[in-house]
Amino acid sequence: MPSLPLPFFTALFLCFILLRLVAGYGRKLPPMLLVTICLYALQSVLLGIKWGMGGLPSWSTAGLALLLPPATWLSFLQLTNRFSKKAIGWTAGATTASFGVLVVAPNFNIPSLIDLTSVAVYLGYGALFFRSATVKQWEWTSHLPLDQMFPTRQAQLIAGAVFSTSALVDLAVASDFALNRGSHAATIVGTANLVMLVALISLVVLMSRKPSVSQQPEAQNEAEKVSATPEQVELVDALDQLMRSENLYRDENLSLDKLARKLRVPARQISTAVNTVREINLPQYTNGFRVTEACHLLETTDTPITAIIYEVGFTTKSNFNREFQRVTGKSPSTWRKESRTSGVTEPA
Structure with missing residues (x-):
């Protein structure tokens, strides 16, 4: 039974994650992130052509597939202000080595070496994303804008999961061909395709649905x-x-580092104190002040809501609406209408 290749869903899945991050960062688009999104788009197009019409050399998609993990990694490094010559050097060295295998393997008639290299690259970067998101996170999130601390960490966890899943499926298929002559390969790939498609649809629905107090x-x-x-x-x-x-x-662009410098205390102490005393995280705490001022402006001025969003410190309309709903239980337009009738100027 024909099916879309798993790398197609991997590219589509990660491209969606990166685009969500772009939306969260407003107009500021790091160059490496733009390059990476273009690579994912190209990979999806090439895989679609290869799947639908064929005729593309295998090295074209294989080579591009080896570029995606390091490009994604460098994008996250740039997003989290960890983009350095050392990081570029290590990533470039590992990428050059993997491409060396891609060039050498056919000459020695070792096609399986390419598969194993791809698995190693995807597993390696998957582990790297997991480690980055879970180990010493205060060192790389404290200088991010507060609203981007948690989304960036979540995106890294998702990227790690997707890369690791893709690698494990490729490994399972390669093992099946080695042990069973590929008798179960179609089932493995078909199941993986279904899981990835369901995961992608679920992620789109989860990130697109409107927030509510019950959530x-x-x-x-x-x-x-x-x-x-x-x-x-x-x-x-x-x-x-x-x-x-x-x-x-x-x-x-207010960050935990800026607050720490202002108060002259370690960044982690600030976040821990807010979590303990107010029982909310630091982005929610900061957004509470923004929503309070937004409520005042909605009640006392005729300033358009779109202008108020940026005036009080929000960077996206979606984040403003979500946080406004969380704090007040109402939409901005409903608040403006009701507050002018009742005279309430601040959220309860």
């Missing part, structure tokens, strides 16, 4: 709550005062 995380049980120390309460009070006196929340 907010449930409050912690009393037994699970950690009591805030006097130092943490004092730190959050100081942060409150700093936010109000300097209107720091209006800075769309």
Whole structure:
């Protein structure tokens, strides 16, 4: 039974993730991310042509497939301000080695070496994404705009999962050909295609649906709550005062590092204090100030909602609407209409 190749869904899946990150970063599009998205688009087109009409040399899609993991990795490094000559050097060296195998293997009649190299590359970068997202995350998220800390980490986890899944499926198919002459290969690929397609559709639905109050995380049980120390309460009070006196929340690029420098305390202490004292994360805390000012502007001025979004520090309309709904339980337009009738100017 003919089926779309798994790399097609892998490219489509990761391209969607990168495009979501682009939307979150507003107009600022890092060059490496643009290059990577173009590579994914080209890979999808080539695989579609090869699947539908054939005639493309195998090295064209194989070579491009080997470029996708390092390009994606460099994109994330640039997004998280970790783009350095050392990182480029290591990535370029590993990529050159994998392409060396692609060139040498046919000359020695070892086609399986190409498959094993592809599996190793995808597994390696999958592990790299997992490690980056879970180990020492304070070192690479603290300088990101607050609204991008968690989406960027989640995107890395998804990228790691997709690369690893693609590699494991390729390994399973290669093993089946070696042990069973490929008798189960069609089933393996077909099942993997179905899983990837369902995952892609689920991700699109999840990221496209409108937020609601019922989707907010449930409050912690009393037994699970950690009591805030006097130092943490004092730190959050100081942060409150700093936010109000300097209107720091209006800075769309406000980061944990900037707050740490202002308060002269370690970045991790700030985030932990906000989580413990207010029981929300730092982006939600900052967005609370933004929503409060937005409510005031909606009630007291005729400024268009689209202008208010950027004036109070949000970078995207979707994030503004989601956070406004979370804080007030209403849409911005409904709030403007009702607040002018009732005289309420701040969220409860």
